[in-house]
Amino acid sequence: MRILLLCHSFNSLSQRLHVDLRHAGHEVSVELDIHDDLTREAIALFAPDLIIAPFLKRPIPADVWRRTLCLIVHPGIRGDRGPSALDWAILEGEATWGVTLIEAREEIDAGPVWAWAEFPMRATRKSSIYRHEVTEAATACVFKALGRIERSEGPVMPANWGRGRERPACRKSDRVLDPTVQSAEDALRIIHASDGDPGASLTIGGNPFLVFDAGLAAGVSGPPGALVARSRQAVAVAFREGALWIGQLRRPEARSLKLPALHLVGADAATLPVVSGPGPCRYHEEDGVGFLDFRFHNGAMSSGDCDLLREAIVAAKARAPGVLVLRGDADCWSNGIHLGVIESADSAADESWRNINAMNDLVREIIETDDRLVVAAVTGNAGAGGVFLSLAADEVWMRDGVILNPHYKDMGNLYGSEYWTYLLPARVGEDRARRVTQARLPMGIEEAIDLGLATRRLPGDVDAADGELRRAAVALAASPDLAGRIVEKRARRARDEAEKPLAAYREEELRRMRRNFYGFDPSYHVARYNFIRKTPKSRTPVTLAIHRAGDVENDRRRSM
Incomplete structure (x- = not known):
């Protein structure tokens, strides 16, 4: 089926659907x-079925x-309407909530219902519920609807009705x-309800x-109302x-800019x-396993954050266990350098370099x-x-449902470092490394395992993933071949260093990064x-809008 994803931005849910629909064999733009x-124009070029x-x-x-046919993901229970x-x-304080897949009509959120799913609510940030419960429910709803379309069945309800109701947009006064x-x-x-956007006043x-x-x-x-304490970058x-x-x-x-609290309250x-x-x-x-848990807001890691995690790893390495698990937050493992802190610095170039x-x-x-063996538990x-x-x-043990974006180029053709020119080809080979970095597309667990970016699949449910992670890590620590694997790892690293030192990879990467900065x-x-100021895009990147690839090729030929 030819499916066009129409979205305000290519957010985490849009990326998950892009990955899963393509994996299911659909042609997606x-x-x-x-x-x-x-x-x-996009519809004329792509002629989507849906x-x-x-x-x-x-x-x-x-x-x-x-x-x-246009199906809209509404993050609310049946009958709920509003933005x-x-x-x-x-x-x-709803105990349960849900997602409803609604066919577009003149009256917003009121059209025929093609699928719905409900879930228990957690006392946590809106973005966390969106990344987990809403994303899972929305994905399930989309595939339920696709099944009905393929069986030539219509919607399950002629209009959006249920225990929900129409409500207005939250006002500033609701967030004070x-x-x-x-x-x-x-x-x-x-604060939880205002997370991400627009924030609580x-x-x-x-x-x-x-x-x-x-x-x-x-x-x-x-x-x-008084400031009463501080802890690292947070204030109480x-x-x-x-x-x-x-x-x-x-x-x-x-x-x-959204920044660590101590940056703004300062004196x-x-x-x-x-x-x-x-x-x-x-x-x-x-x-017999050392678990080092870390969480940085939205996965952004400043210079200080990187130093803190490195120091925590050094401290962990002073301990006895032969297996060290680096377990990132289930919302975001890491998104690399902290663009917000960089943007706020007196010299963005200097802070980028640091x-x-x-x-x-x-x-x-x-x-x-x-x-010891190190396991990266990528659950976000x-x-x-x-x-x-x-x-x-x-x-790399990866939770089912996690989305990877293993590329830098969308950030102004940034070259990237983190020793990727050593690590990536060693995992996937030179040809696949070029494919990964040039594609600029989100990747799910199937492709990550196929390429070698992930070595073990964890269940999609966060609690189940955590339980499986613990069991597998303990089994790895108790395995009779652990000592042999560590010896082999040490010898392989020595061979790699003799062939080309890590310092050489770093120097080559940073030479390119210096030009970026x-x-x-x-x-x-x-x-x-x-990106940091959420400036609206003026066009859809052709890597996503495959229906516009011909326009780019025609422009290239005209410029020759």
């Missing part, structure tokens, strides 16, 4: 919802859905935090901010009852007491671990340098600026 005329809208912010033109479905579900009135738990629910020290990435601060208290704010750790802040101005936090809070790295041992060198030091620390999505960070380990071509800096 993508058009970003930039302008109605471009949408019409249009799926995983993530839209405005209605599909009537002349489009009247000619071609803030998941936000309201969190704010109102008032520490004198609200408890920390009440405020946390608002809070005044700190007389300055307005948008708040993200919060958690309860046990044992911390103070006057409501007191409420009527309890306090919250705030990890990320953004000023309410248009196109402002106001300088005299705060340092309290043990939510650290990004945690280590424990279990049945960040990539810190990331390289981290990767080298893993590569040179020669006294990964992109760019984060993918190559995982390849520094001996084995300091050279005459500003493409990286422009792309980073647009």
Whole structure:
């Protein structure tokens, strides 16, 4: 079937559907919802059998859905209507929620229903529920609908009705935090519902901010509204009852940057007491296995984050276990260098250079671990340098449903480092390495295992994946050939170093990166600026819009 994904941006759900639909044998193209005329042009070029809208912010033109079946993913239960479905579900404490696949009609969210799925809610950030429960439910709904289409069956309901109801968009007033009135738990629910976009409003020290990435601060208290403690880059704010750790802040101005909280409150936090809070790295041992858990917000790793994780690995290597598991967050494993911190620096080029060198030091620390086996437990999505960070380990165990984006080029043709020119060909071969880095397409577990980017499949359910990870790691630590594998690993690394030192790979990569950062071509800096500030795209990349490949070829020929 020819399927066009029409989406506001190529977000995590859109990428998951792109991967799964292509794996199922469908011909899939993508058009970003930039302008109605471009949408019409895309349909004329691609002639899709079906249009799926995983993530839209405005209605599909009537002349489009009247000619071609259009199915819209709505992150709400049957009967729910409106643009803030998941936000309201969190704010109102819904015990269960769901996804409904609705056929486009004049009245938004009211058309025939082709499939639905429900799930229990978790007390967590909106983005986490979206990446897991909503994504799984939406994917299941799409394939249920495809089955009905292939069997020449119609929708399961003539209109969207059920226990849900129509609700307006959340207003700014619905997202305001008032520490004198609200408890920390009440405020946390608002922050969870506002996660990602647009954030919850809070005044700190007389300055307005948008708040993200919060958690309860046990044992911390103070006057409501006051900053009462700090822990690494987070600050604690007191409420009527309890306090919250705030990890990320953004000023309410248009196109402002979301940054670690301490970056923005600055001098106001300088005299705060340092309290043990939510650290990004945690280590424990279990049945002969060392587990090093790490979490960095949205997978972005600043220079300091890279140093912190490297130091945690050094400390873990001083311990006895013969297996070390690096277990990233189930929402995001890593997306490489921290573009937000880089963008906010006095010199973006200098901070880019510091960040990539810190990331390289981290990767080298893993590569040179020669006294134990290292497992990268990729249970969350990964992109760019984060993918190559995982390849520094001996084995990559990947959760079913995770999406990888193992390429840099969309960031202004960035060359990339993290020793990828050593790690990637060693895993997949030279030809496949070129294919991976040039394709610029998201990748699921089937392709990752086929290529060699992943060595073991973990279940899709996060809890089940964690249980299987523990069992497999303990079995690996107890295996009789563990010592032999470590000896073989040490010998292989010595041979590789003798053939070409790691320092040579790093120097070659950084020579190219220096041109990206300091050279005459500003493409990286422009792309980073647009990405961080969410500047709308003016066209769909041809790597996604395969229906536009002919336009690019014609332009190339005309320029010859």
